[in-house]
Amino acid sequence: MAVIWGLDLKEMRWGxxxxxxxxxxxxxxRTTKMIVYQAAMIFCVISESVGTAMxxxxxxxxxxxxxxxxGKAQVQNDDIVGIASFNILVGIAxxxxxxxxxxxxxxxxxRQETKTVRLWWKIAAVTVSIMTLADALALTVIVATHSAYIVGVPHEYAQILFENNGKPNAIYRKNAMSVTSSVLLWLGVVATFSSTYxxxxxxxHDDEFGPWSAKYKENENPQS
Structure with a gap:
């Protein structure tokens, strides 16, 4: 089996x-990493998916x-469209x-990694965590305080157009998908910062003692 960047591909097994x-x-x-890494991915990707539908x-x-x-009426909802687009980028990152x-x-x-590789891991983790926090703050503010509106026609006609068009609700906080995406994203914020930490x-620990846990070492080398 091929070895790429010092990684033996035969180790990639379903088991x-x-x-x-x-x-x-x-x-x-290990257990903590497996949980928080997956939590970060799951919450952010689901938020992204709900946000994409929104x-x-x-x-x-x-x-x-x-x-x-x-063509007379133009809906102004680029704020929610823009932050939802950024949320997709954050979910992917x-x-x-x-x-x-x-x-x-x-x-x-x-695996053995150079100091440079380890540094880039840390920089990437901090960067996506900050991106996720910024995304959550912006999405929350927009959903909680903003709404879509129409320009180009009288207010009364604009309201009729909104009603006849149906979903989604022009008031973002009354749209279940907007709220759900925001809540899931905040869970993602907690998970990404936890993952980074x-x-x-x-x-x-790995740099000083290696990847093995203290309990494993004790079991492998019991005191006589």
């Missing part, structure tokens, strides 16, 4: 996805109302960084 291996106590912080609805709202008014960390630790927990602590 390593078993809970007995994935959550074993042989490696330092994004599609608000883009359709622009097209639908413009068509119904024969979190999945790439912590997804990679998950698979690397799952398949090659004893655990990654740093794990690297610190």
């Amino acid at each position: 390593k996805f078993k809970g007995s291996y994935m959550f074993n106590r042989a490696y330092h912080l 994004l599609s609805d608000y883009v359709d709202q622009q097209d639908g109302i413009s068509t119904r008014s024969q 979190v999945a790439v960084i912590f997804g990679s960390a998950f698979f690397f630790d799952l398949f090659w927990p004893e 655990i990654m740093w602590k794990s690297h610190q």
